[in-house]
Amino acid sequence: MKKLMALAGFMMLMMASLMAQAAGDLTIEITRGNDNAIPIAVVPFRGDGVSPSEDIGKIIADDLEHSGQFAPLASQDLISRPASGDNINYGDWRRVRANYLVVGRVEASGNGYKISYELHDVAGQRRELGEVVTSSDDQLRSRAHYIADQIFEEITGIRGAFQTRIAYVTANGVDPNISYALYVADQDGHRPQQILSSDQPILSPAWSPDGQKLAYVSFESGRPAIYVQQLSSGRRVQLTSFKGINGAPAWSPDGRKLAMSLSKDGNPEIYVMDVASRSLKQLTNSSSINTEPDWSADGRSILFTSDRSGQPQLYQMDASGSNAKRMTFTGNYNAGGLYGPDNKFIFMTTRTDRGFQVAKQDLSSGRVTILTNTYQDEAPAVAPNGTMVIYATQQGARGVLGAVSADGRASFVIPSPNGEVREPSWSPFLN
Amino acid sequence: MQFSSYAKTLAAALSLAVVAGCSSGGGTQDGDQQNGGMNSGSSTQGMSSSSGATGQNSGQQAQMPSENRVYFDFDSDSIRPQYESMLNQHAQYLQRNSSTNIVLEGHTDPRGTREYNLGLGERRANAVRQYLTIQGVPASQIEVVSYGEERRAASGNSDQAYSQDRRVVIDY
Structure with a gap:
């Protein structure tokens, strides 16, 4: 009996920890759909004698929907449930106005699974994609994101970014008892992993270009310092601890240098540090x-960002520090700028008469487009394929993440299960 | 911007001899609200200060100023006249207790980007540092740490909450 009780207790503990893990997942909710989104039917993947722990079809449909470019059909509109191309009646799918159809099935294979999927063009009445991928049980979400990437690229011509990850900072409690943590999760908010916790502020996580490391600012020593942490091992180094501000680390595209803001000699200035030699150059x-x-x-x-004009505005300079020129002229507050991956746009936090919003500016025309419509939107991070922007916003009085398609058409909120979530950073392509 | 704030600080410092101890008016509505909130902040401060000063104070001025927060207007690092007498008391205390060090914590409200706010918080703390050094406090007794918006004093998004956030805390 005692043994049984202990076992029951252990089981409850296990369940509690599993539930806690699930509760830590961030889930995406749609706040504004894209009227021009492509209708696509994603039929639930049939389990052939297996019941995998993840719903592959749902992960794919969610990825496509959260890109803002697709409108997956509601399940009641799925008029039939084919699992392969042999059983497809294209006329049926045309009648429910699906432009594309995704079908698939999951079978046992060794210790894991074999996932078959097909993408069909309904109007063209032809198979566009077909592939079989293998997966262990704990790779199922990654495999589903892989399949979503293939479908996304086949239809849009743009490389999918569903296998990427995000980093973000959480904060719980009220000063002086705030606990901070740095997390890394899949781009859809699932599978969060805490990589650092502290009772002192953490901010500005930045992915290295190889996706293996995060640079960030931590106050854990009582002063701000820049750290670089290897994600696989958790090993890290304290890169800077100068007097004053040690902030805003940003990797050079070759991963050899970090730009940063240091106030060691007075006011905050931009420096570039060679990561290997630690040599510093003031820009x-x-x-x-x-x-x-x-x-x-x-x-x-x-x-x-510089407030040399009296207000924060964005400037661009050569990587050597020369030829600084002002880039933003709309509004009296433009900060936190970053380049989109194609260098056609810059994204930033801008102040309007409705508070702070995320905006993009066309680098050739200078035209500014406000992408978000709430009051405290800031800190945009752009997906490596340039299609989505994730940012910090507020829901009630709580800090949460929001997302918007880079064309501004579709927007999403990612509610926080507990505490504040902020400082998102989007990884590079990882595959 | 730095220069103008420095000039303002200097001007404020020079005018101190005249207004010291009697600057009561001139506070904005924000400031008046904040005065009510100060006691809670300074009581925790009192605890840490007594431990920090142990063994150093005998025979010297024992009275550490109880108020330890300077509040700022939106997007401003200029010290309102109402805080001058309080800062003068800190300056006197620090000069008479030369082995006592302080940390000036600069804070902002949560609006705007976090890294830029680190800069604004530092600017505010530097304004207080400048004021104290002009009063004769050796710079070696003062350290500045900006927390930007990372340690808010108030929660919520009201103007009143923001006015509590925009502060420099003198930490012994």
């Missing part, structure tokens, strides 16, 4: 705040 020199550097994809330019 800005003005009697103002200079911070939030970001490198262009070609490594030639650095975008940064």
Whole structure:
């Protein structure tokens, strides 16, 4: 009996921890759909004698929907449930206005699974894609994201970013008893892993270009310092601990350098540190705040925030520090700028008469488009394929993440299960 | 911007001899609200200060100023006249207790980007540091740490909450 009780207790403990893990997942909710989204039917993947722990079809449909470019059909509109191309009646799917159809099935294979999927063009009445992928049980979500990537690229011509990850910071409690943590999760908010916790602030996580490391600012020593942490091992180094601000780390595209903001000699200035040698080069020199550097994809330019004009605005300079020129002229507050992956747009936090929003600016025309419509939207991070922007916003009085398609058409909120969530950073392509 | 704030600080410091101890008016509505909130902040401060000063104070000025927060207007690092007498008391205390060090914690409200707010918080703490050094406090006794918006004093998104956030805390 005692044994049984202990076992029951253990089981409850296990369940509690499993539930806690699930509760930590961030889930995406749609706040505004895209009227021009492509209708696609994703039939639930049939389990042939197996019941995998993840719903592959749902993960794929969710990925496609959260890209803002697809409108998966509701399950009641799935008029039949084919699992392979042999049983498809294209006329049926045309009648429910699906442009595309995804079918698939999951079978046992060794210790894991074999997942078969097909993408069909309904109007063209032909199979566009067909593939079989193998998966262990704990790879199922990754495999589903892989399949979503293939479908997304086949239809849009744009490389999918569903296998990428995000980093973000959480905060719980009220000063002086706030606990901070740094997390890494799949881009859909699932499978969060805490990589650092502290009773002192953590901010500005930045993915290395190889996706293996995060640079961030932590106050754990009582002062701000920049750390670089290897994600696989958890090993990390404290890269800087200068007097004053040690902030805003940003990797060069080759991963060898970090731009940062240091106030060791007075006001915050942009520096570039060679990560291997730790040698520092000062790029800005003005009697103002200079911070939030970001490198262009070609490594030639650095975008940064400066209030040398009296208000924070974005400036661009050569990576050598010369030829700084002001980039933003709309509004009296533009900060936290970053380049989109194609260098056609920069994204930023801008102040309007409705508070703070995330905006993008066309680099050739200078045209500014406000992407978000709530009041405290900031800290945009852009998917490596440039299609989605994740940012920090508020729901009630709580900090949460929001997401918007880079064309502004579809928007999402990612409610926080507990505490504040902020400082999102989107990984590079990881596959 | 730095220069103008420095000039303002200097001007404020020079005018101190005249207004010291009697600057009562001139506070904005924000400031008046904040005065009510100060006691809670300074009581925790009192606890840490007594331990920090143990063994150093005998025979010297024992009275550490109880108020330890300077509040700021939106997007401003200029010290309102109402805080001058309090800062003068800190300056006197620090000069008479030369082995006592302080940390000036600069804070902002949560609006705007976090890294830029680190800069604003530092600017505010530097304004207080400048004020104290002009009063004769050696710079070696003062350290500045900006927390930006990372340690809010208030929760919520009201103007009143924001006015509590925009502060420099003098930490012994």
